[in-house]
Amino acid sequence: MAQTKVIALTGNQAAAEAMRQINFDVAAVYPISPQTELMGFFAEYVANGEVDTEMVAVDGEHSAMATCIGAAAAGARTITASAGPGIAYMLENLYIASGMRIPLVLLDVNRALSAPLSIHCDHGDSMLTRDTGWISIFSENAQEAYHNIIMSVKISEKAMFPIIVNYDGYIVSHSIEDVEILDDESVRDFVGPSDINRIPYPLLNTEKPVTYGATAQPDYYTECKYQQHVDFLKVYDIVREVFDEFAQISGKRYDLIEEYKTEDAEYIGISMGSSFGTLKDAVDRLRDQGKKVGAIKIRLYRPFPVKEVAQALSRAKGVVVLDRADSFDGIGGPLFKDVSTALLATDNNPFVHNFIYGLGGREIHEEEFMRAFDRLERLEKGIETRENFVEYLQVRE
């Protein structure tokens, strides 16, 4: 077990601390709120010589990701960070990273997409990445962001896929809370040395020259994508393994999803990120009123934990999926569609409703989540009806 100490940190400070402890090789970054502060903290560690990281200031996020891909392909342990429009700008290269099987870490300090311009939190940026072939993990608070970043290095290198660690902009990134920090040595032992040969085909291994980013003609592109498809399904077990290994040093046992009072719950709410704490408090208040409700947090978002979600919903009468992003597709939010699809893996057929909340940093209160449960119950019982699967939870009409 690691030595631990509890200190007060913001999400960005906790993330920078994880990056300092990992002491990785290359960070190519471009500043964007609310990520700017994070890289500011980390740049101090670089300037003070506390880490060996080569920090590369580039001309934009597209270049940041391109530089990271090059460094990581060479064999360097690589971490970058961005948010909102920055994620959008690097999108082309995200597909290249996953297609080339590059292990690297991207911290997404979740921010809304323009227009209208907003620097505040929602999950619109991360939802852009959901089909890119990156592993994606959400963090509820600074503690989880810190843990997820440490674990992500190992997950990514074991799976040979890039990984996104999400934590909510401002709500987590700029808020302070008590965070249990592991000692440096335990973190470094856990992630292991960053020797280039820890990955199968480092470009810098001149004994074994390889090509990255080659063309594939129609006769082979499908096979490349099929390999990617098959290997991405192996990520579930790799994530579980790393979670288990991490529990041995941290004492904190994570699962792909987190269930809260779901055992006897008739109605279950599902969310990701910082709102889950508020959702748990809403569940407690409804339980006090005698309502049988529960909540599920999606920790591993990609690949989506289909079996775990189906199992957790296998006895529910109703499910309300809480999306911090809209899809504008006439169906519902991204998480709603993921959960609805996962329900194909259970014989249970609960009523599923979808609410969009928390866009562009809109604060979310327990009472609003309680209202979401209430609407779900009324719909499920046929007391109320709906025109669409999806509704907005907090809106002035």
Next chain:
Amino acid sequence: MSTATGKDLREIRWHGRGGQGTVTAAKMLASAAIIRGKHGQAMPEFGLERSGTPVKVSTRISDHIINTRAPVDHPEIVIITDPSLMFTIKDIIKAGTDENTVFIVNTNFPPDKVRKILDIPDNELWIIDASKIALEEFGRNIPNTAMLGAVAKATGIVDLDALKQEITEAFEASSKLRALLPQNLKALERGYEEVYKAD
């Protein structure tokens, strides 16, 4: 795992202006509680991030894990670090408060005037001229450390030594602030000594 509810949870809301260190003070209060082994949370509500614009910050302190990420809607304690806000955003300051809410105000107004402006005839009210302390100690109207002293005295939510430790660590970690540490520790102590409970 038990969660923070009921009496054990202390909920504080700060109202100040950008540039006066209100966000920092709210974070330091949570940090000082964390030094004492409690759970703490401080969440700024970011607006335009311009110097001089009103800022609102929530601080929660508890012996149990704090789950919620909602801003504090029904504060037990309201701290006003800029007196002019009493005139400009009185409704925002008073939102969710009742006769049991404790007010701690940085002002050189007499208590009766504060009671009248805020329309709080019976609330527990503490007055501290934190801006005067800040100007006297380090020549700038950054009243946050003096306010923290006042909050410690008025609420007992954290002890003065924990705040001293937190301020010392925070100032020593910053090359810009290091030289101002003694003056701020003095401001903290003076805030603690000079705050008074209005009749």
